[in-house]
Amino acid sequence: MENNKTGINRFLTKISKPFVRFYNRFMDGSLGTKMSHFVMGSGNVYHGQIIKGLIYFIIQAGYALFMITCPEVNKTPLGYKAFINLITLGTQEGDIFTPADNSMLMLLFGVVTIGITLMYLFAYNSGIKSSYKADQDIKNYGKVTSFKQDAKEMLGNRFYITMLTPAALGAVVFTLLPTIFMILIAFTNYDKERQAGLKLFDWVGFDNFTAFFTNPTGEIAARFLPVLAWTLIWAFFATFLNYYGGILLALLINRKGLKGKKIFRAIFVLTIAIPQFVSLLAMRNLIGEYGPLQNFLVQTGILSEPMSFLANAPNVWTARITIILINLWVGIPYSMLLASGAIMNIPESLYEAAKIDGARKFTILRKITMPYIVFITTPYLISSFVGNITSFNIIYLLTSGNPKVTGGYIAGGTDLLVTWLYKLTIDEQQYNLGAVIGILTFLITSIVTLVTYRRSKSYKEEDAFQ
Amino acid sequence: MRKGKTFKSLALLLALCMIVASFTGCSPKKDPLTIWVGVESVDFYTAKMAEYVENYKEKTGESFPFPISVQGVDTASAASKVLDDIDAGADIFTVAHDNLPKLTAGASAIAPVRSEALLAQINADNPDEFLNVIDMIVQGTEYTFGVPYISQSLVLMYNTKYLTKDDVKTWEGIWAAAKKNNMQSASLTEAGGFNNSFLVLAINESTGKMPAIIYENGETENCYFTSDDTVAIMQWGQRFFTDQNGGKMPTDSGWEIELRDEISLSVIAGAWKYNAAKAALGENLGIAILPSFTLTADDVEGTNVKAGTVYRSGSFTDCKVFVMKKGSDKAEYLEDILLFLSSIKIQEQSFIECANLPAYKNAITEFPSMRADTLEADLALKQIEMFSYGIPQPFGNPTAHFYYYSKGAPDLIREILENKESLFGTTAAIRTQLQKIENIWKTGER
Numbered sequence: 001m002e003n004n005k006t007g008i009n010r011f012l013t014k015i016s017k018p019f020v021r022f023y024n025r026f027m028d029g030s031l032g033t034k035m036s037h038f039v040m041g042s043g044n045v046y047h048g049q050i051i052k053g054l055i056y057f058i059i060q061a062g063y064a065l066f067m068i069t070c071p072e073v074n075k076t077p078l079g080y081k082a083f084i085n086l087i088t089l090g091t092q093e094g095d096i097f098t099p100a101d102n103s104m105l106m107l108l109f110g111v112v113t114i115g116i117t118l119m120y121l122f123a124y125n126s127g128i129k130s131s132y133k134a135d136q137d138i139k140n141y142g143k144v145t146s147f148k149q150d151a152k153e154m155l156g157n158r159f160y161i162t163m164l165t166p167a168a169l170g171a172v173v174f175t176l177l178p179t180i181f182m183i184l185i186a187f188t189n190y191d192k193e194r195q196a197g198l199k200l201f202d203w204v205g206f207d208n209f210t211a212f213f214t215n216p217t218g219e220i221a222a223r224f225l226p227v228l229a230w231t232l233i234w235a236f237f238a239t240f241l242n243y244y245g246g247i248l249l250a251l252l253i254n255r256k257g258l259k260g261k262k263i264f265r266a267i268f269v270l271t272i273a274i275p276q277f278v279s280l281l282a283m284r285n286l287i288g289e290y291g292p293l294q295n296f297l298v299q300t301g302i303l304s305e306p307m308s309f310l311a312n313a314p315n316v317w318t319a320r321i322t323i324i325l326i327n328l329w330v331g332i333p334y335s336m337l338l339a340s341g342a343i344m345n346i347p348e349s350l351y352e353a354a355k356i357d358g359a360r361k362f363t364i365l366r367k368i369t370m371p372y373i374v375f376i377t378t379p380y381l382i383s384s385f386v387g388n389i390t391s392f393n394i395i396y397l398l399t400s401g402n403p404k405v406t407g408g409y410i411a412g413g414t415d416l417l418v419t420w421l422y423k424l425t426i427d428e429q430q431y432n433l434g435a436v437i438g439i440l441t442f443l444i445t446s447i448v449t450l451v452t453y454r455r456s457k458s459y460k461e462e463d464a465f466q
Numbered sequence: 467m468r469k470g471k472t473f474k475s476l477a478l479l480l481a482l483c484m485i486v487a488s489f490t491g492c493s494p495k496k497d498p499l500t501i502w503v504g505v506e507s508v509d510f511y512t513a514k515m516a517e518y519v520e521n522y523k524e525k526t527g528e529s530f531p532f533p534i535s536v537q538g539v540d541t542a543s544a545a546s547k548v549l550d551d552i553d554a555g556a557d558i559f560t561v562a563h564d565n566l567p568k569l570t571a572g573a574s575a576i577a578p579v580r581s582e583a584l585l586a587q588i589n590a591d592n593p594d595e596f597l598n599v600i601d602m603i604v605q606g607t608e609y610t611f612g613v614p615y616i617s618q619s620l621v622l623m624y625n626t627k628y629l630t631k632d633d634v635k636t637w638e639g640i641w642a643a644a645k646k647n648n649m650q651s652a653s654l655t656e657a658g659g660f661n662n663s664f665l666v667l668a669i670n671e672s673t674g675k676m677p678a679i680i681y682e683n684g685e686t687e688n689c690y691f692t693s694d695d696t697v698a699i700m701q702w703g704q705r706f707f708t709d710q711n712g713g714k715m716p717t718d719s720g721w722e723i724e725l726r727d728e729i730s731l732s733v734i735a736g737a738w739k740y741n742a743a744k745a746a747l748g749e750n751l752g753i754a755i756l757p758s759f760t761l762t763a764d765d766v767e768g769t770n771v772k773a774g775t776v777y778r779s780g781s782f783t784d785c786k787v788f789v790m791k792k793g794s795d796k797a798e799y800l801e802d803i804l805l806f807l808s809s810i811k812i813q814e815q816s817f818i819e820c821a822n823l824p825a826y827k828n829a830i831t832e833f834p835s836m837r838a839d840t841l842e843a844d845l846a847l848k849q850i851e852m853f854s855y856g857i858p859q860p861f862g863n864p865t866a867h868f869y870y871y872s873k874g875a876p877d878l879i880r881e882i883l884e885n886k887e888s889l890f891g892t893t894a895a896i897r898t899q900l901q902k903i904e905n906i907w908k909t910g911e912r
Contacts, residue, residue, distance in 0.1 A: 196550075289717040308717055
């Protein structure tokens with residue numbers, strides 16, 4: 001209980017710090033700094049930093065202009081109107097001659113305007129800090145830095161900030177905002193019957209999530225858990241079979257005394273050199289009912305008649321196991337290469353010491369080789385697991401999510417969450433349900449990544465093998 | 467020190483280049499009048515639009531005010547593309563008629579036809595079946611939205627090495643040839659709601675009636691799939707698909723390989739599979755209308771249908787239509803362009819150059835090109851003949867479309883036909899399953 005209290009206090013102290021500093025700057029600052037709280041850049045101008053002050057002022061003026069004039073893109077406004085539209089998601093129903101409000105753009109522009117406002121607030125705070133720093137500089141050194149000096153600093157000691165800023169902005173614009181947009185869609189009824197620009201859609205709270213969890217008799221809820229379970233089963237087997245298969249192969253290839261190691265390695269690397277989709281389609285044809293493999297099996301009497309192993313398989317598990325096996329073909333070479341790299345870097349002295357101590361081959365493998373490989377490749381293992389949860393190509397190219405499942409709500413027997421999401425959004429325009437799956441997939445992958453990585457030796461003992 | 471400076475200069479230069487490139491990429495471009503057509507017809511319609519521009523200049527003495535861009539798109543996904551971003555859609559684009567409901571839902575993404583000349587041409591040139599499906603009701607008022615210019619239906623593509631023209635008149639004829647050659651009668655390209663129409667839409671040869679009723683008058687509730695005739699048809703289908711020489715459900719290898727490797731004698735497919743069928747069979751490719759079948763005593767068991775009743779396999783008979791984007795800033799020019807592009811003359815040229823089956827109702831008698839002794843002409847003729855045994859996809863709203871195709875009804879039909887573990891070996895079991903299918907069509911629920 002006491003610990004909890006301390007935790008909450010620490011949290012409150014932490015989040016209140018910027019506000020306290022903001023207040024202190026206002027109280028302690030010069031007249032210019034005080035003015036900066038109302039007119040950006042005025043503090044800098046007050047201290048003679050004209051160009052810097054002007055830049056801040058332009059930012060504020062630009063933001064004010066943006067918010068007041070509400071520029072329109074595709075007849076949907078940004079600016080302050082975007083805030084109102086974000087709440088209403090449009091009011092104009094439209095008719096045959098006039099378009100309806102585009103709820104989707106309104107949602108998007110609302111998010112964009114919030115993003116721009118947050119960036120403006122960041123610049124606003126930075127303007128005040130800049131003026132306050134000028135106060136301190138005058139107090140300590142009797143003068144302020146010139147624009148030239150500031151620019152030089154930005155290209156010198158603070159060059160990393162200059163270069164990181166565009167990257168950070170890119171991440172905000174191209175990753176963060178779309179993610180927030182997607183999350184918000186999960187709380188609307190944006191689906192095929194409410195197409196953007198044709199019919200308004202609206203906020204529906206947690207209804208879409210409810211459909212996935214609290215209505216087990218409903219089609220979506222009934223299908224969600226099997227798809228999730230198969231996604232996790234697939235990710236587990238696709239990751240670990242490939243991983244240990246790759247290590248095994250690497251151990252065999254890197255055996256002392258084996259001739260033509262490079263040739264063996266090159267042969268397996270060839271499967272990487274061939275585009276994955278080509279390998280997958282070739283495999284599909286190879287094992288198809290009338291492909292060469294089945295011809296051989298039928299002719300040799302192993303199969304009495306051709307059977308389907310993939311999209312038309314009589315049993316869902318036949319298709320699932322086949323996919324996992326085919327995935328070995330495209331996945332093992334990667335982990336083999338990685339494990340080879342790790343094996344070749346194990347210090348020879350470790351092996352020699354072990355041999356002197358009388359360790360057997362298996363003990364050496366268990367105590368030296370494997371821990372070393374696992375330590376080096378844990379981040380790969382985690383990213384591979386996460387990658388397999390969101391693996392689209394293999395499923396889509398081999399089976400398109402089939403065989404069909406009765407009552408599958410568009411999801412077939414081999415559909416993963418991502419391929420189901422694809423079908424729901426691209427084929428069926430059920431954007432709201434797709435967004436829920438997107439969020440759930442994100443939660444699963446991020447939890448798996450965080451938990452496993454933080455518990456791994458690669459994270460805890462970062463310097464162990466250096 | 468010097469190295470560091472060079473690196474910084476390079477990094478700054480790169481960042482500057484990226485910013486300039488972004489602004490250049492986002493700068494406005496000259497806005498052409500855009501037309502989306504099927505990928506296979508881009509060159510043809512580009513040439514025709516060049517002709518149109520010349521005609522325009524001759525007629526008005528002025529140049530056409532916009533550059534014209536004809537682009538090839540996957541016509542199956544054109545409607546979805548437009549709905550994803552209405553403003554990014556072309557001024558004129560082509561869609562299958564069954565996409566009209568979703569394009570006209572709510573306040574409609576496409577503009578109605580208002581030009582009297584164009585309306586008159588549409589009414590004069592198109593069969594009633596097409597006229598019935600291009601009108602949509604938006605907010606209580608009916609408008610014409612689509613301008614038909616291509617039509618299509620399922621046909622039988624078969625191997626002439628094993629099947630004669632007489633054989634392909636009936637499924638029994640094909641079946642007998644399949645037994646003789648130890649092959650299978652026919653492959654399906656897919657088992658979905660479109661391709662199973664050869665059974666679902668089967669028509670009684672003597673009465674001309676189709677037992678199945680699907681969204682009649684555009685009403686979601688107007689569906690009927692539980693008649694005795696339907697039960698008998700399904701029992702025939704079950705016999706056909708469970709026989710080792712009968713029909714073949716889709717496989718992982720694909721129907722092309724089954725046709726090429728002489729595993730199947732024929733395939734039920736649309737004209738868009740013609741090139742693949744030709745690649746598989748070469749000179750042995752023949753085209754026929756879908757065959758008829760005769761119900762046996764086994765097929766009619768448990769129903770009041772008489773043994774010996776003959777049914778003809780049916781098909782969805784669709785048309786592709788041009789539509790206009792709502793709110794296009796070139797709206798005043800679009801209808802005149804459509805008048806030209808959907809004219810009889812252009813439809814015939816499109817048939818000759820791109821093998822597009824005309825939507826024009828008298829094409830078969832008036833187009834000399836359709837009487838040519840070519841496989842392409844045959845394909846066109848057989849499709850037109852199939853129009854007597856089919857209906858255009860009757861989905862008056864997006865919900866009906868969703869219920870029909872995406873709520874599992876095709877899988878239930880497949881279960882009857884495959885009869886795995888003899889689950890549908892009785893009339894009662896089939897009736898129960900048909901009731902579920904009918905419920906799905908009506909309500910989306912079983």
